[in-house]
Amino acid sequence: MSVRARIEATLTEALKPERLEVMDESHLHAGHAGARPEGETHFRVRIVxxxxxxxxxxxxxxxxxxxxxxxxxxxxHALAIDARAPEEPGRP
Structure with a gap:
């Protein structure tokens, strides 16, 4: 199972989100600390x-x-998080 799939499965099971986006942004960090050529090191999660x-x-x-x-x-290596409740304005 990919790292992205594990993140999605874990958050879905625990938080039952209305909306979930898990984006692999590793390509944006190539050559930076913690980056691996195969990716799956830097993620952004948007969850409601x-x-x-x-x-x-x-x-x-x-x-x-x-x-x-x-x-x-x-x-x-890095995880950016935008976590909101359904009633909040500006939901992701």
């Missing part, structure tokens, strides 16, 4: 989930980071 209702932005990021701890300790 009711699980985030009432949570601060920091707490949302902590939750996503905790869920993806194994990936962040291994193949993933």
């Amino acid at each position: 989930s009711g699980a985030f209702s009432g949570m601060s932005r920091v707490d949302r990021h902590r939750q996503v980071n905790a869920l993806l701890a194994a990936e962040l300790q291994g193949p993933v």
Whole structure:
């Protein structure tokens, strides 16, 4: 299973998102620290989930980071997160 697929599966199972986008942006970081030629090192996640209702932005990021701890300790060098609740304006 690819790193992207593991990220999608983990977040889908735990947070039941209304919307989830997982983008591999590794190609934008070629030659930078942590980049590998085969990619799957730098990701951007945009997620809308009711699980985030009432949570601060920091707490949302902590939750996503905790869920993806194994990936962040291994193949993933960087993770950009846009996590919002369904009722928020400016949803991703």
